[in-house]
Amino acid sequence: MYKVLVTDPLSDHGLRQLTDARDVEVVKKIGLTESALIDTIPPYDALLVRSQTQVNERVLDAAKQLKVIGRAGVGVDNIDVPAATERGIVVLNAPDGNTVSTAEHTFAMLMALSRNIPQAYRSLIGGEWNRKKFVGVELRGKTLGVVGMGRIGTEVAKRAKAFGMSVLGYDPFLTGERAKSIGVEKVDLSRLFAESDFITVHTPLIKETHHLIDSDAFAAMKDGVRILNCARGGIVDEEALLAALESGKVAGAALDVFEDEPPTDHPLLKHPRVIATPHLGASTVEAQEHVALDVSEEVLHVLRGETFKNAVNLPSIPAELAERIAPYQALAEKLGKFVVQMTEHAVEKITVSYAGSLNEFDTSPLTRMILKGALSCFVTDVNYVNAVALAKARGIDVTEERSSASRAFTNLITVHMETAGEELSVAGTLVNGFGERIVKINAYSIDLQPQGHLLYIQHQDRPGAIGRVGTILGSHDVNIAAMQVGRRDIGGQAIMVLSVDKPVTADVVTALETLEEVRSVTEIDL
Numbered sequence: 454m455y456k457v458l459v460t461d462p463l464s465d466h467g468l469r470q471l472t473d474a475r476d477v478e479v480v481k482k483i484g485l486t487e488s489a490l491i492d493t494i495p496p497y498d499a500l501l502v503r504s505q506t507q508v509n510e511r512v513l514d515a516a517k518q519l520k521v522i523g524r525a526g527v528g529v530d531n532i533d534v535p536a537a538t539e540r541g542i543v544v545l546n547a548p549d550g551n552t553v554s555t556a557e558h559t560f561a562m563l564m565a566l567s568r569n570i571p572q573a574y575r576s577l578i579g580g581e582w583n584r585k586k587f588v589g590v591e592l593r594g595k596t597l598g599v600v601g602m603g604r605i606g607t608e609v610a611k612r613a614k615a616f617g618m619s620v621l622g623y624d625p626f627l628t629g630e631r632a633k634s635i636g637v638e639k640v641d642l643s644r645l646f647a648e649s650d651f652i653t654v655h656t657p658l659i660k661e662t663h664h665l666i667d668s669d670a671f672a673a674m675k676d677g678v679r680i681l682n683c684a685r686g687g688i689v690d691e692e693a694l695l696a697a698l699e700s701g702k703v704a705g706a707a708l709d710v711f712e713d714e715p716p717t718d719h720p721l722l723k724h725p726r727v728i729a730t731p732h733l734g735a736s737t738v739e740a741q742e743h744v745a746l747d748v749s750e751e752v753l754h755v756l757r758g759e760t761f762k763n764a765v766n767l768p769s770i771p772a773e774l775a776e777r778i779a780p781y782q783a784l785a786e787k788l789g790k791f792v793v794q795m796t797e798h799a800v801e802k803i804t805v806s807y808a809g810s811l812n813e814f815d816t817s818p819l820t821r822m823i824l825k826g827a828l829s830c831f832v833t834d835v836n837y838v839n840a841v842a843l844a845k846a847r848g849i850d851v852t853e854e855r856s857s858a859s860r861a862f863t864n865l866i867t868v869h870m871e872t873a874g875e876e877l878s879v880a881g882t883l884v885n886g887f888g889e890r891i892v893k894i895n896a897y898s899i900d901l902q903p904q905g906h907l908l909y910i911q912h913q914d915r916p917g918a919i920g921r922v923g924t925i926l927g928s929h930d931v932n933i934a935a936m937q938v939g940r941r942d943i944g945g946q947a948i949m950v951l952s953v954d955k956p957v958t959a960d961v962v963t964a965l966e967t968l969e970e971v972r973s974v975t976e977i978d979l
């Protein structure tokens with residue numbers, strides 16, 4: 454009998470598959486404190502949560518029988534996923550079930566914000582009849598900027614179109630074709646900031662999106678812009694938002710999420726032009742049924758040893774194949790990460806070419822690892838299992854090729870990537886006794902250990918160029934651990950890849966870019 458513990462309020466109807474199963478016992482203990490959860494969890498095989506239960510390392514240490522954690526929703530920020538992975542616990546989510554509800558909530562906030570509905574209601578029930586104070590603005594003819602055109606962002610954009618709004622979309626994975634099919638104009642962030650009347654964020658909260666909307670971003674926006682965050686607290690810098698509201702730069706803000714939840718004595722909640730809800734995006738009967746249904750079904754599959762699809766953390770490769778591909782997995786993931794960081798443009802096509810001994814077996818798991826690496830730079834919940842589906846959903850065309858040309862390497866993986874304006878490629882090999890090497894970047898042969906923080910510099914091959922780069926890094930206290938140079942012709946275009954001990958700051962990149970012979974400087978984090 455499998456024991457399943459439910460610690461957050463989940464729809465009974467959605468849980469029925471589990472409660473009806475003869476081989477499963479479901480126990481509901483809602484709102485346990487951390488210590489009560491630690492005391493309770495030892496005999497359980499599965500844990501089902503929403504966003505309230507914090508599944509941290511202490512809880513996982515106590516969870517001696519735990520095989521799977523099911524998150525009825527999208528974000529898994531309340532679960533220590535690396536710690537679960539270390540302990541061999543599968544973490545599942547329900548990525549699709551609450552998309553429409555959250556998009557509809559965002560739209561409800563957009564309309565409430567434009568017509569001051571919460572403020573007008575408060576005034577009316579307070580005994581006032583004030584029709585002048587709450588004059589709003591129409592949505593028709595206005596521009597909505599959507600940052601993050603994934604599942605929810607796309608649904609919000611579609612609804613905005615129906616209201617006669619123009620929609621600008623920014624997402625590193627938004628291709629021109631997909632944007633066109635939704636009726637959205639694909640733009641860069643600076644244009645989105647400069648031209649939008651309303652800006653709504655729908656990204657995950659990751660390093661790249663933390664305080665994405667900060668004081669510099671507000672400065673780049675239209676006067677009187679209105680801001681919405683129904684994604685994650687922390688994407689919008691709350692202090693900067695307050696300052697922008699107070700200065701009048703921002704006309705209003707609608708928040709469903711906060712940096713610390715629940716927010717206590719929060720100045721934004723007292724601001725007359727802020728409307729807010731307590732993280733209600735996914736709180737509909739339908740969404741809660743869908744996410745509970747989806748996650749229950751998946752948890753049953755894991756417990757019964759059947760195949761499942763929405764794992765956030767588990768590479769489930771058949772044992773025989775796993776043994777053969779295991780040595781190449783890390784290289785494949787790094788090649789994906791590397792190539793995608795070489796450009797700021799949306800990826801349209803990835804072609805992976807396998808040569809040498811890699812021709813002898815099914816390399817599709819390696820292609821998945823390449824996609825996982827590439828997508829992980831922008832999407833939090835990508836893993837081996839869902840990488841292909843996520844790439845497809847983002848309109849990325851993925852192909853695998855076999856090649857006999859291994860350029861004297863016993864094995865060679867070449868990842869070729871196309872964006873709207875450029876073609877890029879990186880090739881890597883596993884060298885017996887030396888490990889992973891990157892051996893080609895675009896047309897340049899190189900011999901590079903793919904790890905840590907790298908600076909990829911395109912430059913003109915000239916005497917002293919390398920020295921000048923080194924001097925600038927040294928003067929900014931950046932230590933160079935290793936360096937590789939590739940060129941085709943003396944005095945022609947060349948590249949350098951420097952391995953540095955720590956990430957560099959924006960001013961170091963700017964200083965390097967001022968050198969006459971330097972064409973571009975790109976940070977690559979592996």
Ligand SMILES: NC(=O)c1ccc[n+]([C@@H]2O[C@H](COP(=O)([O-])OP(=O)(O)OC[C@H]3O[C@@H](n4cnc5c(N)ncnc54)[C@H](O)[C@@H]3O)[C@@H](O)[C@H]2O)c1
Pocket residue numbers: 527528548551552555600601602603604605606623624625626655656657658661662683684685709710732733734735736830831832833
């Ligand atoms: N308020 C709620 O109750 C609620 C409910 C569901 C989801 N969410 C949150 O909403 C967010 C979006 O969920 P989703 O299901 O649409 O996820 P998704 O993965 O489908 O979409 C996220 C998109 O953000 C893009 N992105 C990543 N980094 C970016 C960057 N730097 N700039 C611009 N775009 C970037 C990704 O490419 C991706 O397309 C998540 O944070 C999720 O946790 C909130």
Ligand SMILES: O=C(O)CC[C@@H](O)C(=O)O
Pocket residue numbers: 503504525526527528529551732734735736
């Ligand atoms: O469980 C909830 O209501 C929050 C869900 C939402 O934040 C998510 O990421 O899916």
